[in-house]
Amino acid sequence: MTIRHHPSNETLIAYTAGTLDLGRRLVVASHVERCAACRGFVHGLEKVAGVMLEDLSPAPMSADALAHMLARIDREPAARAAKSLAAKPLAPAHDEPGLPACLAPYEMGRWRWVGPGVQMRPVLVPETGKLRVFLLKGAPGIHLPQHSHEGSELTSILVGSYHHEGGDFRAGDFEEADADVEHRPIVGKDKACICLVALEGQLKLSGFIGSLLNPFVRL
Template sequence: MTITHHPDEETLLAFASGSLDEPRSVVVAAHVALCPCCRATVAAFEQFGGALVERAPPAAARAGSLDETLARLDEAAPPAPALHQPEPDCPGVLAPYEVGRWRWIGPGVHWRKVEVPESEGTRVFMLKAAPGSSLPHHGHSGVEWTCVLQGAFRHDLGRYGPGDFDAADDTVDHTPLVEEGDICICLVAMQGDLELRGWLGRLLQPFVRL
C-alpha cells in the first residue's frame, strides 16, 4: 500500500491530544491504522504530551488535570472494546459504532450511516462506488474528510488510493471519478449539507439528505 496523501501535522496533533471532534477523529484513526508514518507521528505527539504533563509544576496543575489529560489520550487511542462485530468491509476503528445497511443513492453508488455522535453538524458515513462510476458533482457547506479503504478515485487534486486521506473544504467543488478495476469504499466525515449539482444531483438530493 503506497499512501501519498496524509493529514497535516496540526490535524495529527489535535488527534493525539484528543481535541479533535469524534466524527473527524474516526476518519483520522482509519488513516493512522493504515499509515505507519502517521502512526509514528501520533505516538511521538502522545509521548511529548505525556512528558509535558509529568514536568508541569504541581502548583500549575489543576486538581484532576492529569486524569483529564490521560482520559483524553485514552480517547484518542484506537478503540479497544468491540461492541459491534465489524463487517468484513468495515475498518476496525468502526468496531465501537453501529453501522447501517448499504443503501442505493445513485448509479453504482451506495451509502451507509455510521452511528458516531454528530458534532457541530459533522456526520460519518461510508460510500461504496462501482469501478468507473463518478460520484455526483457536488459541493459542500463545510469540511469533508475522507479515508480511502479500498479501490481508488481521482479528482482535480490527484489520485486517492487505499489509506489516502483527503481533506476538502467548502472551497472544493468536485466530481470524484472512481478508477476502473476495483470497487471504491471510503469512510467520510462531512460537515453541513452535501449540495448536489446538475439534474442527477437534484434527483439524488432527497436520498442523500437521509
C-alpha cells in the same frame, strides 16, 4: 501499500490532543491504523505532550484539599458506573469485510442506493450534530456528482481508488476538503471504491446526478 495522501499536521495534532469530535476521530483513526508514518507522528506528539506535563510545576493545595478529594471519591463510584453504562458500545458491526478496527464498536445502518452506482451506509455514532459519518461505495468507473462543501469533508479510502482534479486517491490515502474545494471524483475502473467519510453540513451538489443524491445529504 504506498500511502501518498495523509491528514494535515493540524488534523493529526487535533486527533492526538483529543479535540476532534468522534466522527472525525474515527475517520482519522481509520487512516492512522494503516499508516506507519502518521502513527509515528502521533506517537511523537504524545511523547512531547508527556514531557510537557512532567515539566509542569505542582500547584499549591489548599488546607482542606484532602477532605475534598476523599468526599469526591465517596461520591464518584455511582457516577462512574452510570457513565460507563451510557458509554457502552453498541453491538459490533462485523458483517462488512475489510473494515478498519476503529469501527468495530459501532453499529451501522443498511446500505442504500443514493444514485446510479452509488451506495451509502451510515455509521451510527452518538452526538454527531451537523456531522454525518458513513461508508460511501462507488461502482467501478462511476462519476460521482460534482460538488463543493458547506463545511469540511474528511475521507479515508478503505478499498479501491478514485481520482479528481486534486490527484489520485487509493486505499490507505486520506483526503481533507473544505468549503473552497469543488471536485468531481471518478472511481477507478478496476474495482468498487469504499470510503469512510465524515461530512459537516451539506454538500452543494450540481447537475442532474446531484439532484439524485439529495437523500445522501439528508441522512
